[in-house]
Amino acid sequence: MSIETGFGEKSSQVEALTVEQVAVSESGPAVASDARSSREAPAEGSSEKHYRRPILTLSSEELDQWLHSKGEPRFRLRQLLHWLYQQPVENFEQMSDIPKALRRELARAFRLWTTRVVEHVKADDGTEKLLVRLMDGETVECVLLRDDRGHRTACVSTQVGCAMGCKFCASGLGGFRRNLSAYEIVEQLLHLTRLLPQRERLTHIVVMGMGEPLTNLKNVLQALEAATSNNGLGISGRRVTISTVGIPPAIDRLAESRKPYHLAISLHAPNDELRTQIVPSNQKIGLKAILNAADRYFAKTGRRVTFEYVLLAGVNDRLEHAAALAELLKNRTALVNVIAYNPVPELPYQTPSPARVHRFVDKLREAGLNARVRFRKGLQIEAACGQLRRRVVAQTGSGNGGPIVGGEMSTSAPPAGPASPEASPPNQENKAAN
């Protein structure tokens, strides 16, 4: 992902840090001091193999029914939803206004978290990045971005790895592993919420982490339903941006969902020849089909589409590229976000100088395009897609994000191994709250 910057807000705690690896246990979420964290332990009195359904797979109606079947009063649902989404706690025991016996029943029946934080890094610009381990031992990244307008933006992953193979991106380097389910996406939001002080809430979501959201659209939409519902996190749908490499049929499906989400399309080149070189999925699709889909999205939703353009030095950053891009997008209601490349150690691409970046944007503007530069936040913490996961996997030799020994980072994660001792995976119903 690429991250906007330009804001100087720093908490005193963050200010003291440059690139600091923060012990996960300090920050709260999903602390794992031994191989099985408290939130993952089998419920009291149950066998190791007792299956507990992830609670986020239940809709609010289903939670209501469950509470009703236990003879609970109507207001209990609101209390429970508060602890699930507004002030996510580590375990059912911490749901302080819920009767103790009910907390125990909840813990017997449901799994509160299926994921846990195994790495937590902070940059001195206030950006924080989490590496989150899933039940099958895979890991994904999510990021919290802060700015001085009070925006608290969550950037979430939608897949483990990525199949798109964009040449400059770290996410796809290890290939595609699997889609995330809706609750695994929602849990990223909840882990990020837990990084905020109690009076603050997430205000925006960018679906710009690892993976291609439009090839996992059903689960992404389900997760966003929980994120935007008043029974969930209550974030305005207009403050959600979905970034895609450009998959026309899925862009149409997204438009048909009639959600107010903002669409960002990763263009990165003004012609098919160059785009196919750096974004291989372009070969079978082509710019024309993608731009047509963008036009349909705008026509249907009335929401201006953003085009992302990552500048790679000597590849797509010449003034003639800017001129060609302006020609390609002319007569469109569009915004171009020009992003300086965030270098990935294993890859040969370089970041152009700031002067070159500005020249490129100026050229777009001269040609009448609405364009802006987005600088990168969290550079020190490898905030580009997939970078943190990639390094942890390289150092541990697994996708498990186990401890890094002798590296610059430390972790309170348990030894590598599946995150969950439970036998059966959760079903994939993914009925997040609605």
Ligand code: SAH
């Ligand atoms: N697959 C989706 C969303 C994930 S990537 C997409 O392609 O849009 C989100 C954005 O970050 C994309 O524009 C992607 O091209 C860009 N990106 C990936 N790696 C980057 C890097 N190292 N530096 C800057 N931007 C990067």
